[in-house]
Amino acid sequence: MAKVRVRFAPSPTGPLHIGGARSALFNWLFARHYGGELIVRIEDTDLERSAPEYEAMILDSLRWLGLDWDEGIDVGGANGPYRQRERLEIYRPFAAQLLSSNAAYHCFCSEEELEAERRALSAAGELPRYLGKCRSLTAAERERLCAAGRQPVVRFRVPEGRVLLVDDLVRGRVEFASDGIGDFIIVKSDGIPTYNFAVVLDDALMGITHILRGEEHLSNTPRQLLIYQALNFQVPEFAHISLILGEDRSKMSKRQGAVSVVQYREDGYLPEALVNFLALLGWSPPGEREILDRRELVSLFSLERVSKSPAVFNLEKLQWMNMNYLKNAPLSVIFELCLPHLVRAGLIEDRLSPGRRAWLEKVVDSVRAKLSYCAQATEVAAAFFGETAELADGDEEARLALAEKTAPAVISSLREKARQFAEWDEETVRQVLKEVGKELNVKGKALLMTVRVGVSGRSHGPDLTALLVLLGPQMAARRLDYALKNFLNREDD
Numbered sequence: 001m002a003k004v005r006v007r008f009a010p011s012p013t014g015p016l017h018i019g020g021a022r023s024a025l026f027n028w029l030f031a032r033h034y035g036g037e038l039i040v041r042i043e044d045t046d047l048e049r050s051a052p053e054y055e056a057m058i059l060d061s062l063r064w065l066g067l068d069w070d071e072g073i074d075v076g077g078a079n080g081p082y083r084q085r086e087r088l089e090i091y092r093p094f095a096a097q098l099l100s101s102n103a104a105y106h107c108f109c110s111e112e113e114l115e116a117e118r119r120a121l122s123a124a125g126e127l128p129r130y131l132g133k134c135r136s137l138t139a140a141e142r143e144r145l146c147a148a149g150r151q152p153v154v155r156f157r158v159p160e161g162r163v164l165l166v167d168d169l170v171r172g173r174v175e176f177a178s179d180g181i182g183d184f185i186i187v188k189s190d191g192i193p194t195y196n197f198a199v200v201l202d203d204a205l206m207g208i209t210h211i212l213r214g215e216e217h218l219s220n221t222p223r224q225l226l227i228y229q230a231l232n233f234q235v236p237e238f239a240h241i242s243l244i245l246g247e248d249r250s251k252m253s254k255r256q257g258a259v260s261v262v263q264y265r266e267d268g269y270l271p272e273a274l275v276n277f278l279a280l281l282g283w284s285p286p287g288e289r290e291i292l293d294r295r296e297l298v299s300l301f302s303l304e305r306v307s308k309s310p311a312v313f314n315l316e317k318l319q320w321m322n323m324n325y326l327k328n329a330p331l332s333v334i335f336e337l338c339l340p341h342l343v344r345a346g347l348i349e350d351r352l353s354p355g356r357r358a359w360l361e362k363v364v365d366s367v368r369a370k371l372s373y374c375a376q377a378t379e380v381a382a383a384f385f386g387e388t389a390e391l392a393d394g395d396e397e398a399r400l401a402l403a404e405k406t407a408p409a410v411i412s413s414l415r416e417k418a419r420q421f422a423e424w425d426e427e428t429v430r431q432v433l434k435e436v437g438k439e440l441n442v443k444g445k446a447l448l449m450t451v452r453v454g455v456s457g458r459s460h461g462p463d464l465t466a467l468l469v470l471l472g473p474q475m476a477a478r479r480l481d482y483a484l485k486n487f488l489n490r491e492d493d
Helices: 018-033 052-064 088-100 111-123 139-147 195-205 215-230 261-266 271-279 294-300 315-328 331-344 354-370 374-380 396-402 407-419 426-440 445-456 464-471 473-486
Strands: 005-008 037-040 104-107 153-156 163-168 172-177 185-187 210-214 237-241
Touching: 005 018, 005 210, 018 037, 018 052, 018 210, 018 237, 018 271, 018 294, 052 261, 088 104, 088 153, 088 185, 088 195, 153 215, 163 215, 163 237, 172 215, 185 195, 195 215, 210 215, 215 237, 261 271, 271 294, 271 315, 315 354, 331 354, 331 374, 354 374, 354 464, 396 445, 407 426, 407 445, 407 473, 426 445, 426 464, 445 464, 445 473, 464 473
Parallel strands: 005 037, 210 237
Antiparallel strands: 104 153, 153 185, 163 172
């Protein structure tokens, strides 16, 4: 195999979403597996929708995912510039070459004329396409139209009666009939090249050997093949990766995970987990292991194991995978991911004293095993914050615990014992709970669940011993006192 050169070429019309991230990852894995090169360039000829801030967001998301590139935006190289808007002078000679060879022609049809043609074809049950009204204009006719102020586009002259073949590395042999394509625009009336024209020129001039992209681009391939052939360019290998669907096998929605990489980052997912998850969307490694680090993914990746069938985005699986990575991540990493969510929820202050920070790190460490992603810290760690804890709505198990005959005595006894300490540790907490249970002849849920509900208002939450230690004996006593007066309507002072 010749040296592999692949590319990722996003349009800066929005942040990097899951489908684009998966395409970037597959290109990166393919390049790294074969010791090749990845080029990142920007397709910004959609002048109205493209924005520099989106370009910056896309590049930042790629870096956060740990994907580097060998040539292109922010890296440079011998084939720049790497923004299409800066390459317009490069494209013009090739449009002129196609015009001079009669492989393309000027078209003066108005949008109204084209729309009427599309409606007529649709009404006749035919595929809407351009029927070639301007194919045979004479030089005099073109001059007359120009004099009348018509701004022409450049259309590619699609040959009739041909079958275009693509030996796709994922989908196998795919055939397209040229008669169903219609002459297509390659340069708009403002001189800006269309996607199909610019992408072919960029890929050819940058020496791209393999094009790995989403299945939605398969329909563009016959047009691009015709341009390659008309300009005598080497045709690269194509690999069209299956679509990503929601769990109900419909188009993904935000509810099903169709959000930007930026959003996953802000929600506290680890890049290693998202990369691992994305790699398995449409590709299956040998064996049954699913947790694979970057080095293993590079080693194992091949197009032979990329599926033709649509990939299904399972948000629960992503959360399970992220939970696995969080369990093994340094506490400092998890803490920094949880911190902004706790601040935003008003649970902690912006600026932390060293002591407060040390306490908060212990809180995060105590709940990390329950986090699927770090934005959940506001819910999972809520029991550690506040002078009082209200009884959770709809928590029937908590109400049953408070209905136990021994509940008032358990809460009152622990409150009094807690008041005797200025501070306590895990061993002390365990001993105090043991004493309460022994004195009242209460054990199991009747003891521990009652205490949990008394200090947190909930039947489930962080480890009870860790909760009591980190609340401290005085805070625990105040919460238990509140529970007696408000959950059990008891005044035991």
